[in-house]
Amino acid sequence: MYEVIAFYIFAISTVVLFGITAMSKNVLYAMTSLAAGMVMISGFFFLLGADFLGVVQLIVYVGAVMALYSFAMMFFDSTKDIKEKHGHPALVFLLGGLMALVFVVIFSAPIIGENMEALYPIVDGVGNAQAVGMVLFTKYLVPFEVAAIMLLVAMIAGIILAGKKMDKSLTTTVIEENPEDEILKESR
Amino acid sequence: MIGISHYLILSGILFSIGFMGVLRRKNLLMLFFATEVMLNAVNIAFAAIGNYYGDLSGQMFAFFVIAVAASEVAVGLGLLIVLYKKYGSLDLDVIATMKG
Amino acid sequence: METLVYIALFAPFVGSLFAGLFFARSPKNIIVGIVNPALIFISFLASVALAFHVAEFGEIHVKMMDWISVGNLSIPFGFIVDEVSVTMMVVVTLVSTVVHIYSNGYMDHDKSFNRFFSYLSAFVFSMMILVMSDNFAGLFIGWEGVGVCSWLLIGFWYHKKDVTPDINPAISPSYAANEAFIMNRIADLGMLVGIFLIYWNVGSLQYDVVFDKLPHLTDGLLVSIAIALFIGAMGKSAQFPLHTWLTDAMEGPTPVSALIHAATMVTAGVFLVIRANPLYGLDAVQGVSYFIAALGTFVAFYAASMALVNRDLKRIIAYSTLSQLGYMFAAAGLGAYWIALFHLAAHAFFKALLFLGAGNVMHAMDDELDLFKMGGLKKVMRGTYIYMGVASLALAGIPPLAGYFTKDAIIETAFNEGTYILWFVLVLTAGLTAFYSFRQVFLTFEGEERYKKLGFHPHEMYKYVLVALSPLAILAIVAGWFQGSFHEFIISLLPDYEMSHHTHHNAWWLGLLVLAFAVSGIVIAYIKYAQKGEKAFKQDAEVENGFLYKLLMNQYYVPYFYVEFIVKPYTIISEKFWAIDKAVVDGTVDMIAKVLYRTGDKTRSMQNGNLSSYLNWMGAGALLLILAAAVSAVMG
Numbered sequence: 001m002y003e004v005i006a007f008y009i010f011a012i013s014t015v016v017l018f019g020i021t022a023m024s025k026n027v028l029y030a031m032t033s034l035a036a037g038m039v040m041i042s043g044f045f046f047l048l049g050a051d052f053l054g055v056v057q058l059i060v061y062v063g064a065v066m067a068l069y070s071f072a073m074m075f076f077d078s079t080k081d082i083k084e085k086h087g088h089p090a091l092v093f094l095l096g097g098l099m100a101l102v103f104v105v106i107f108s109a110p111i112i113g114e115n116m117e118a119l120y121p122i123v124d125g126v127g128n129a130q131a132v133g134m135v136l137f138t139k140y141l142v143p144f145e146v147a148a149i150m151l152l153v154a155m156i157a158g159i160i161l162a163g164k165k166m167d168k169s170l171t172t173t174v175i176e177e178n179p180e181d182e183i184l185k186e187s188r
Numbered sequence: 189m190i191g192i193s194h195y196l197i198l199s200g201i202l203f204s205i206g207f208m209g210v211l212r213r214k215n216l217l218m219l220f221f222a223t224e225v226m227l228n229a230v231n232i233a234f235a236a237i238g239n240y241y242g243d244l245s246g247q248m249f250a251f252f253v254i255a256v257a258a259s260e261v262a263v264g265l266g267l268l269i270v271l272y273k274k275y276g277s278l279d280l281d282v283i284a285t286m287k288g
Numbered sequence: 289m290e291t292l293v294y295i296a297l298f299a300p301f302v303g304s305l306f307a308g309l310f311f312a313r314s315p316k317n318i319i320v321g322i323v324n325p326a327l328i329f330i331s332f333l334a335s336v337a338l339a340f341h342v343a344e345f346g347e348i349h350v351k352m353m354d355w356i357s358v359g360n361l362s363i364p365f366g367f368i369v370d371e372v373s374v375t376m377m378v379v380v381t382l383v384s385t386v387v388h389i390y391s392n393g394y395m396d397h398d399k400s401f402n403r404f405f406s407y408l409s410a411f412v413f414s415m416m417i418l419v420m421s422d423n424f425a426g427l428f429i430g431w432e433g434v435g436v437c438s439w440l441l442i443g444f445w446y447h448k449k450d451v452t453p454d455i456n457p458a459i460s461p462s463y464a465a466n467e468a469f470i471m472n473r474i475a476d477l478g479m480l481v482g483i484f485l486i487y488w489n490v491g492s493l494q495y496d497v498v499f500d501k502l503p504h505l506t507d508g509l510l511v512s513i514a515i516a517l518f519i520g521a522m523g524k525s526a527q528f529p530l531h532t533w534l535t536d537a538m539e540g541p542t543p544v545s546a547l548i549h550a551a552t553m554v555t556a557g558v559f560l561v562i563r564a565n566p567l568y569g570l571d572a573v574q575g576v577s578y579f580i581a582a583l584g585t586f587v588a589f590y591a592a593s594m595a596l597v598n599r600d601l602k603r604i605i606a607y608s609t610l611s612q613l614g615y616m617f618a619a620a621g622l623g624a625y626w627i628a629l630f631h632l633a634a635h636a637f638f639k640a641l642l643f644l645g646a647g648n649v650m651h652a653m654d655d656e657l658d659l660f661k662m663g664g665l666k667k668v669m670r671g672t673y674i675y676m677g678v679a680s681l682a683l684a685g686i687p688p689l690a691g692y693f694t695k696d697a698i699i700e701t702a703f704n705e706g707t708y709i710l711w712f713v714l715v716l717t718a719g720l721t722a723f724y725s726f727r728q729v730f731l732t733f734e735g736e737e738r739y740k741k742l743g744f745h746p747h748e749m750y751k752y753v754l755v756a757l758s759p760l761a762i763l764a765i766v767a768g769w770f771q772g773s774f775h776e777f778i779i780s781l782l783p784d785y786e787m788s789h790h791t792h793h794n795a796w797w798l799g800l801l802v803l804a805f806a807v808s809g810i811v812i813a814y815i816k817y818a819q820k821g822e823k824a825f826k827q828d829a830e831v832e833n834g835f836l837y838k839l840l841m842n843q844y845y846v847p848y849f850y851v852e853f854i855v856k857p858y859t860i861i862s863e864k865f866w867a868i869d870k871a872v873v874d875g876t877v878d879m880i881a882k883v884l885y886r887t888g889d890k891t892r893s894m895q896n897g898n899l900s901s902y903l904n905w906m907g908a909g910a911l912l913l914i915l916a917a918a919v920s921a922v923m924g
Contacts, residue, residue, distance in 0.1 A: 007190045011198050018202055018225045022209030027217060034221050041228050044195070048239040050247045057231070060254050065224070065261050069217075072265045076217065076272060084214040085281055088904070095907050096208030102914055103200025107193060135244045136251070147255040154259030161266025211907050214900050284897035 006047055014040045025081045027073055035066045051128040195236030202229035216268055216278040220261070227257045289341055290350050293369055296334035296377060297420060300384070300412035303327035308406035316401035324405045325388035328412060332381035339374045343777055347371070349422060356425070363493055368422035371781040372629065376419040376559060379633045383551040383640045384412045386760055390644050391543040393753035394651060398541075404444060408547065411437035415552045419559060424483045424493040427560070431479065431524065434553045439469040441548060442540040457847065458536035465540075468533040475523020475530055482516030485509065499566040507572040514567055514576040517560060525557025525613050528587050532847050534610055538602040542647030545602060550609050550639035555632050558616045562632075562782070565625045569783060578707075581621025585702070585710045585717075588614030590844070592720040596727075597840045601646050601657045604728050608683060609639055611721060615698050618710065624701040624785040626778045630771065631694035638682035638690060638764035642725075644757055645676035649732060652746035653739065659728060660827060661744075664737035668746050671754045673733045675761050680729050682764040684722035684806045692803075693768030699802055704791040718802050722809030727817055734818035735825055 017037035024030045038061045045054035086092070136144055206229055209222025231250040238246020268278060275283050303324040311317050342348065347370035356363040369377070388408060395404050414437055418430025443465030450460040458464040487493055489509060490501045502510065521527070526534035537549050548554070561568055561580065568577050591610035598604050612635045619628035650657060652669060666673045682689035685696060695718060702711035739746065748754075787795070817825045831837055842848060894905060 004190055007194065011194075014198075015201060015205065018205045021221050021225055022205050022212075027215075030218060030221055034224060037225070038228060041232060044232050045235055045250075048195075048235045050235045050239070050250070053231075053235060053247050053250055056251065056254055060258055061224075061228075065258055068261050068265055069221075072217065072268065075269060076278060082215045082218065084212075084218075084279070086212055086214075089212065091904065092208055092212040095211055095904070095911055096204050099207050099907075099911055099914075100201055100204030102911070102918060103203060104197050106914075106918055107196035107200055131244060132247060132251075135248060140248050143252060147252055151255060151259050151262075154262040158262035158266040161263070162269045164270075207907060211900075211904050280898055280900040283899070 003047060006043070010040050010043045010047070013037075014044075025084075027082060031066070031069055031073060034069075035062055038062050038066070049128060052132045192236055192240040196233055199229045199233035199236070202226075202232065205229075214280045216271070216280065219280075220264055220268075224257065224261075227253055289338070289348050292334045292338055292341075293348060293350050293367055293420070294352075296331045296338060296381070297367065297413070297416050299327040299331035299334070300409045300416060304406050304409035304413055307402050307409065311402035312406070314402065315399065320402045320405050321392040324409050325385060325392070328381060328385045328388050328409065331412070331416070332378070332385050335374065335377040335381045338369050339378055342369060342371060342374045346780070360491060361487070363423060363425045365426065366422040366494070367420040367426075368495070369420060371778050372559075372562060373419045375629060375633060375778065376555075377416065379636045380412065380415050380419065380552050382759065382763075383636050384408075384547060386640065386756055387543045387547040387551075387644070389756040390546075390647070390753055391541075393750045394543055394647055395541065400444070404441075404541070407437055407440045407444070408543070411441065411548065411553075415556075418556055422495055424486060424495070424498070427563075428479065428483060431476065431520070431556060434524075434548070434556065435469060435472045435476070438472075438537070438540075438544075438548050438553055439465045441544040442468055442537045444541055444544065445539070448539075453847075456539075457843075458539045461539040464533070464536040464538075468537050471530050471533040472523045475520050478516045478518075478523070479520025482513050482520060485513045485516060495563070502567055502570065510567065510570060510572045511576055514564075514573040517564060517567070518576065518580060521557030521560045522583075523557070524560075525554050525617070526610055527557070527583055527613065527617065528590060529846070531587065531591070531610055532843070532850065535603050535606045535843070538600070538606050542602065542643060542650055545606070546640045546643035546647065549606060550643050551636035554609060554613060555616070555636065558613065558620060558628060558632055561617070561620045562625045562629050565620075565782060568620070569623060569625075577621045577623065579621070581618045581702075581707070581710060584614040584617025584619075584621055585713050586614070587611070588618065588717045589713050589720070590614075592717045592724065594840050594843055595724040596720060597837055599659050601649060601659055601662075601728065601732065602643070603657075604659075604724060605639070605642050605646055608642075608721065608725060611717060612639065612683075614717075615695060615714070618714065619698040619701055622701050622705050622707070622710075623783070624698070625782045626775060626785060627694065627697045627701060629778060629782070630774055631698060634682070634690035634694045634764075634767045637760050637767055638679040641675055641757060641760040641764055642679040642683065644760070645672050645679060648672040648749040648753070649676075649746075651749055653744050656739075656744065659731040660738065661742055662732045662739055663735045663825075664733070665739070665746060666733040667737075669733070669748050671748060673729075675754075675757055676729055676733070678761050679764055680725040683725050684810060685718055685802060686722075686806060686810075687803070688765075688768065690764050690767035693771050696799055696802055697771075700787060700791060700795065700798055701785065703794070703798055704787050715802055715805055719805030719809045722806040723813050726810045726813035730813055730818040731825070736820055 014037050017033040017040065020033040021030045021037065024033070038057065042054040042057040042062070045051070045057055203226055206222050206224075206226030209225060210219060213219040213222055231253055234246040234250040234253070236246070238244060238250075271283065272278055277283065306327075307320045307324055311320050338348070347368060349368050350366065352365040352367065354362070355365045388405070391404065391408065395401050398404065411434060414430050414433025416430070418427055418434060421427045421430060443462045446462045446465070448460050448462075450463060453459060458467075483493065486498055489505055490498050492498060505513075523530045534549055534554065538545055540548075567573065568580070588611045591607045591614060595604045595607035595611065598607065612631070616628045616631050616635070619625075619631060648669065649662070649665065649672060652665070652672075653662060656662070678689070682691040685691040687693075699711060699714045699718065702708075702714050791798075819825070832841075839845070894901075
């Protein structure tokens with residue numbers, strides 16, 4: 001019973017919050033609602049018994065990713081409302097609505113998969129974090145290491161891309177006459 | 189009782205919201221937000237299905253999706269900064285250089 | 289011995305490649321003029337050696353390699369050198385050697401000297417394949433090879449402009465080349481049908497296998513095969529009604545006329561009938577064989593009649609070739625295959641000589657061919673006069689020259705078979721032959737010197753050319769003397785043909801009769817055309833306006849008939865089909881292109897450089913894919 005109540009609360013709040021993210025004109029609102037929505041998502045994970053995943057969601061997404069976004073937002077002059085031209089709003093809603101409809105139809109169809117068996121069944125009496133750790137460091141060791149390297153590469157890339165000319169203000173400098181030449185010069 | 193269908197339908201709805209955001213957003217930063225929404229929607233589906241079958245693989249996939257999303261944000265934001273340096277804007281209508 | 293076979297076969301091919309590959313773009317090169325005749329001569333020597341070998345030890349059968357081997361079909365590149373093919377080889381290579389040497393003189397000033405030798409050698413190679421192949425497929429390759437080479441050679445002076453048929457009945461070399469090629473193509477269809485019928489019913493194309501199995505086939509089938517093959521032979525050997533190309537083919541350089549249209553290619557049809565003698569000799573196909581004989585006799589007379597009035601030096605010889613081919617078919621059709629082959633060989637010698645002599649005259653008279661503009665040339669061209677005189681005597685069948693033995697044998701055969709109508713026509717034709725060949729000789733070399741008024745300055749051909757012609761002249765004289773030994777040599781392969789006792793009894797007066805016809809033909813020609821002074825030949829307008837003269841001069845209006853009733857309606861139909869083709873076939877293809885082009889043009893705006901709109905398109909595409917997946921999941 002509690003599960004039902006919790007699910008609906010989380011569900012409604014995520015839909016509303018992400019809706020704001022997708023629709024709002026203000027970057028700050030969008031980002032805040034995104035962060036809040038992600039917290040709600042972690043709620044689903046706890047509901048589903050994936051405690052470890054929920055914690056990772058909170059730490060990585062709400063902690064690290066959103067911090068990055070907020071820093072990025074500070075780089076750009078994002079305090080005022082964003083002006084966007086929407087050429088075909090009807091088309092966008094039609095596509096999005098259709099997508100939602102298709103997914104709902106597909107997923108609400110009775111799921112026939114009784115003969116499927118769990119590859120790495122959840123072991124009773126073992127905590128979720130422990131179970132995840134066992135699977136992750138046995139069966140998924142190589143992908144895990146690859147992911148680690150990927151994160152390292154991403155970090156370096158992010159530093160190099162963003163780190164150039166950090167002494168100059170991004171928002172107040174006048175754009176050069178020939179920005180492409182400038183970049184070419186830099187690359188040499 | 190909440191079954192797997194509930195989670196999947198929710199996941200679908202959230203995905204579609206993200207999808208719609210990707211379609212309508214012209215500001216690149218906002219577009220990134222929309223992609224995050226989509227990624228999170230998919231994570232719910234993974235976790236739900238993993239739970240339904242009593243399998244940890246779903247969680248593993250969600251885990252890796254989070255790792256990919258994190259690196260994507262790092263690189264993507266770096267690129268955004270470079271773009272912003274070059275064009276002074278993040279509006280896709282302004283940075284339309286690939287006209288055929 | 290196998291090596292000799294390959295030398296005989298491939299020496300001309302090497303020559304063709306030599307001239308074609310190394311000297312195609314260079315100006316006249318005397319090396320080509322030496323190497324190519326030398327290679328053909330080597331081929332000739334090899335052929336002669338093979339002939340002796342065959343005479344002593346019998347046939348040589350070599351298999352070079354497998355060519356087609358698919359399922360039950362196995363066609364090797366095999367070559368057979370037996371009595372028939374070695375006779376052809378010797379004749380072909382001998383005449384080719386002389387023609388190659390002759391071409392050095394004749395094509396002296398032509399800028400495409402090297403190209404000419406390349407084609408000429410390629411032609412000899414094709415002809416060798418034709419005669420040496422041991423199966424019908426190889427024969428067909430050679431058959432088509434000589435067709436292509438003759439097309440190249442007839443149209444050698446392709447740059448000449450088209451003119452109206454009044455000025456030149458052949459219109460232009462390229463037109464004549466196309467005419468020859470297309471007519472042969474029509475006939476080749478018949479030949480192909482014959483080959484397919486053979487393969488279908490026998491399961492092999494090897495001569496020996498096919499001929500072994502022939503008696504087991506039904507009569508109707510045998511007749512169909514015989515007719516189909518003969519249609520092919522009719523085209524190559526220019527028998528009525530596919531004969532018009534041969535006279536028009538005189539547009540090619542004269543050595544070509546000598547080689548192709550006298551000695552080799554046109555005899556391919558006769559060769560085919562001789563080669564297929566086990567088929568044509570069967571009782572079931574006697575009707576076809578008799579038809580061949582009758583058609584041959586008809587063509588002999590028909591062509592001779594047209595030669596009576598023609599004024600074109602080369603065309604007269606071309607008609608005479610047609611006529612002599614008719615003789616050969618008459619003999620082959622009556623079952624006297626060895627006599628046909630004998631006449632083929634002898635005819636090749638004196639006809640090549642005649643053509644090459646005519647080439648000398650042309651060369652001297654600046655390519656003028658009208659007999660009425662010549663006359664009295666014997667003073668300046670004594671050597672050529674002797675050669676052409678000898679060749680004409682041989683052609684007319686005056687003893688002891690070659691033509692007497694061979695043609696007389698054919699006429700005797702007709703008598704022996706009891707086909708008296710054929711016999712009579714052939715005898716009559718012998719008289720006509722004598723008349724037209726000496727009309728030509730006398731108009732050219734005797735009588736008033738009409739050319740002087742027209743401002744020609746004739747001169748004799750180079751000495752070495754005249755010397756090179758001497759083997760042909762000698763053979764034109766002596767070839768007939770070897771009738772006995774040739775008979776012995778050839779009947780080990782071909783069925784023997786002996787005259788009956790009755791014919792033997794009458795042989796002396798039959799021979800005399802033919803001779804009388806021939807001599808009277810020559811005498812009439814002399815009286816009419818060789819005199820000087822008051823009795824000298826003059827053009828007679830009254831005769832030239834007569835119906836008969838006009839009929840003969842216009843080749844019985846057969847070319848006219850072809851143009852009016854075949855070419856023109858065909859053109860009209862073609863134009864109609866072309867219009868339909870443009871509307872339907874081209875229209876469909878163009879429509880596809882237009883649709884694609886317009887789609888591209890319209891969808892180009894999609895690529896506006898805006899990432900957002902790209903994303904929209906991508907989203908639409910993804911949605912479509914998901915929908916398709918969902919639908920297929922539901923359906924499946």
